[in-house]
Amino acid sequence: MPLLELAGITKDYRLGKTFVHALRGLDLTIEQGEIVALMGPSGSGKSTLMHILGALDTPTSGTAAFDGQSLQQLSENQLVTLRGRKVGFVFQTFNLVPTLSAQKNVELPMIFLGVPKRKRAARAKELLTKVGLADRIRHKPNELSGGERQRVAIARALANNPEIILADEPTGNLDTETGGTILELLRRLSVDDGRTVVLVTHDPEAVRIAGRVIRLRDGRTVEETANA
Amino acid sequence: MLRDFLVLAGSSILHRKIRSWLTVIGVFIGITAVVALISVGLGLERTITDEVAKVFGVDTFVLAPRGSFGAARTSEGSNQYALDLEWLRTLDGVLTAAAVRQRTAFVQGQPGPEGRLAQGFLPVMGLSPELITSFSSFVGSLEVEPGGRLFQEADSVVAVLGREVATRLRVDVGQTIVIAGDADKPELTFTVVGILATADDGRPQQGFTSGMPASATTIYIPYDTMESLWGAAQDVLVTLVRTAPGRDVDEVANRAQAELRARGSRVTAITYSDISSAIGTVTSTVSAFLAGIAGISLLVGGVGVMNTMFTSVLERTKEIGIMKAVGAKNSHILSIFVIESGMMGLVGGIVGTLLGLGLSAVASAIIGRMFDVRIAVVASPVLITATLGGSFLLGAVAGLWPARRASKLPVVDALRYE
Numbered sequence: 001m002p003l004l005e006l007a008g009i010t011k012d013y014r015l016g017k018t019f020v021h022a023l024r025g026l027d028l029t030i031e032q033g034e035i036v037a038l039m040g041p042s043g044s045g046k047s048t049l050m051h052i053l054g055a056l057d058t059p060t061s062g063t064a065a066f067d068g069q070s071l072q073q074l075s076e077n078q079l080v081t082l083r084g085r086k087v088g089f090v091f092q093t094f095n096l097v098p099t100l101s102a103q104k105n106v107e108l109p110m111i112f113l114g115v116p117k118r119k120r121a122a123r124a125k126e127l128l129t130k131v132g133l134a135d136r137i138r139h140k141p142n143e144l145s146g147g148e149r150q151r152v153a154i155a156r157a158l159a160n161n162p163e164i165i166l167a168d169e170p171t172g173n174l175d176t177e178t179g180g181t182i183l184e185l186l187r188r189l190s191v192d193d194g195r196t197v198v199l200v201t202h203d204p205e206a207v208r209i210a211g212r213v214i215r216l217r218d219g220r221t222v223e224e225t226a227n228a
Numbered sequence: 229m230l231r232d233f234l235v236l237a238g239s240s241i242l243h244r245k246i247r248s249w250l251t252v253i254g255v256f257i258g259i260t261a262v263v264a265l266i267s268v269g270l271g272l273e274r275t276i277t278d279e280v281a282k283v284f285g286v287d288t289f290v291l292a293p294r295g296s297f298g299a300a301r302t303s304e305g306s307n308q309y310a311l312d313l314e315w316l317r318t319l320d321g322v323l324t325a326a327a328v329r330q331r332t333a334f335v336q337g338q339p340g341p342e343g344r345l346a347q348g349f350l351p352v353m354g355l356s357p358e359l360i361t362s363f364s365s366f367v368g369s370l371e372v373e374p375g376g377r378l379f380q381e382a383d384s385v386v387a388v389l390g391r392e393v394a395t396r397l398r399v400d401v402g403q404t405i406v407i408a409g410d411a412d413k414p415e416l417t418f419t420v421v422g423i424l425a426t427a428d429d430g431r432p433q434q435g436f437t438s439g440m441p442a443s444a445t446t447i448y449i450p451y452d453t454m455e456s457l458w459g460a461a462q463d464v465l466v467t468l469v470r471t472a473p474g475r476d477v478d479e480v481a482n483r484a485q486a487e488l489r490a491r492g493s494r495v496t497a498i499t500y501s502d503i504s505s506a507i508g509t510v511t512s513t514v515s516a517f518l519a520g521i522a523g524i525s526l527l528v529g530g531v532g533v534m535n536t537m538f539t540s541v542l543e544r545t546k547e548i549g550i551m552k553a554v555g556a557k558n559s560h561i562l563s564i565f566v567i568e569s570g571m572m573g574l575v576g577g578i579v580g581t582l583l584g585l586g587l588s589a590v591a592s593a594i595i596g597r598m599f600d601v602r603i604a605v606v607a608s609p610v611l612i613t614a615t616l617g618g619s620f621l622l623g624a625v626a627g628l629w630p631a632r633r634a635s636k637l638p639v640v641d642a643l644r645y646e
């Protein structure tokens with residue numbers, strides 16, 4: 001059974017009287033443990049698709065199933081639990097809480113799952129060390145560089161040991177070396193732990209770790225290639 | 229998890245220090261006013277009841293004319309009543325009793341320089357000697373001028389005069405006055421044994437008789453002697469009854485009232501607990517009224533919290549989206565925001581309670597200075613607990629609506645908010 005299965009997905013945004021068709025009939029199947037790269041020009045619907053994959057948003061039409069479970073049938077609270085336990089999201093714009101330190105930001109998903117304080121703090125420090133921010137755990141987001149914020153966002157996505165990591169341009173703000181470390185981290189998650197990774201990217205380095213590359217244009221899949 | 233929500237809410241409050249403080253100020257002004265007013269009210273009540281307890285003692289009750297006390301106060305009816313004092317003294321549970329009766333009588337004094345007799349109609353009061361021996365707290369310290377004395381239980385045809393009346397009748401200690409009673413009774417010649425001293429400031433002494441004809445113009449004679457002039461008492465103003473040790477005052481008082489009424493005395497028994505509850509009713513009505521007015525400012529404070537919370541929700545729309553994206557349920561968001569607004573209310577409550585108690589202490593001191601009494605400062609634990617709980621609730625309720633709005637925001641829309 002595939003981990004994620006999307007069929008005939010459309011997403012329309014309504015702007016006054018006109019509609020923006022962000023996705024126009026998209027089919028996508030993602031297997032457990034694979035790394036998929038999503039590519040496409042700006043405005044092609046990559047972020048929109050990621051939100052639907054991560055159960056943050058609902059499609060206008062079409063069906064989405066996670067682990068064989070249809071998302072339309074889940075209540076709002078069940079969707080929250082699914083997001084909290086199984087999905088790690090790295091947003092294109094990081095979306096860190098500005099009033100909280102790096103460590104607290106990473107702890108946030110664990111707080112809502114009810115992980116005890118000690119365990120939470122230890123896990124947050126471990127993850128921040130992994131992304132190379134051991135000496136930045138007390139910093140607030142506005143005291144961090146763009147690349148550092150991105151790495152905090154990645155650490156937060158990994159906090160609850162999610163089954164799938166959805167990363168919207170995770171290396172977009174990073175230099176080649178740091179970007180390389182992050183990509184290696186994501187690759188190891190897939191290869192060693194069997195986690196599934198979907199990443200939106202324009203970075204050829206990132207494409208290299210992907211098993212599959214999907215190109216979007218105007219809300220449709222235009223090309224799908226298997227990487228060597 | 230609650231602790232984490234407290235931390236999350238607290239960090240948000242601290243993040244906008246000035247606005248939070250302004251909001252808190254809005255709350256604590258109201259709380260200060262309410263706490264101060266209620267505390268002063270409680271202090272006054274405590275002071276008055278303490279004073280009453282000092283005079284009254286818990287083992288004593290008063291027989292007043294019926295209808296002169298409490299809700300059933302009536303204007304009709306005499307303010308004097310019939311009484312068989314001897315019978316009352318034998319009632320079960322009664323230790324001692326003393327009464328005051330009053331008449332206006334034709335009184336003759338000593339002749340003046342031209343040989344004309346000083347005479348006139350004057351108030352005559354019959355006092356049980358027990359008033360002075362057993363109920364001195366009611367009478368206060370009655371002082372006589374040097375050379376005189378108050379009458380005792382063995383005395384019968386003696387009188388103590390107010391200063392003014394003594395001057396008018398031209399009598400001194402040791403001289404006599406003549407008081408005429410009912411037509412069928414003989415006149416009696418009283419020996420003056422004492423003249424009441426006036427206080428330093430020239431006013432007649434205050435005491436049990438205050439509120440009745442000023443003591444300086446009254447002639448006091450023993451209660452029992454009144455009977456020789458006017459017969460059995462139909463003209464009693466007030467009776468004081470002390471109950472035997474260990475007896476239930478209210479029970480004895482109720483029984484005395486019932487039996488006396490059955491015997492034709494139009495009396496109402498008033499015990500310490502009647503008086504203190506009457507005082508309590510008055511003072512708590514007054515302080516509830518004042519606190520109600522002050523409560524309006526609390527309402528304003530609550531609206532302030534609500535306003536701040538709406539702004540906070542708006543500002544943190546994105547943050548709400550983030551929290552929901554990483555696994556926060558609507559109920560989690562609701563709790564965080566309600567805790568946040570409740571905490572602002574609580575801080576306002578703490579500051580307001582402290583300031584209110586301080587203010588009431590200052591106010592009590594000022595009122596005390598003005599009326600020359602020591603007013604008790606009351607820090608009621610019930611009031612404090614209720615205020616702190618109430619202020620948290622005020623904040624929480626004010627935050628509920630904004631918080632619900634916050635929790636209902638769709639995730640993606642909230643995330644997109646800039």
Ligand SMILES: Nc1ncnc2c1ncn2[C@@H]1O[C@H](COP(=O)(O)OP(=O)(O)OP(=O)(O)O)[C@@H](O)[C@H]1O
Pocket residue numbers: 013014015020021022040041042043044045046047048049092644
């Ligand atoms: N909330 C919205 N309301 C209206 N239109 C929207 C909304 N969100 C996205 N769109 C539109 O949908 C289209 C797809 O947007 P999306 O963010 O998915 O693009 P993207 O592929 O992620 O682009 P980029 O590479 O620039 O991040 C865009 O044309 C965008 O204008």
Ligand SMILES: [Mg+2]
Pocket residue numbers: 046047048092168
């Ligand atoms: Mg995008």
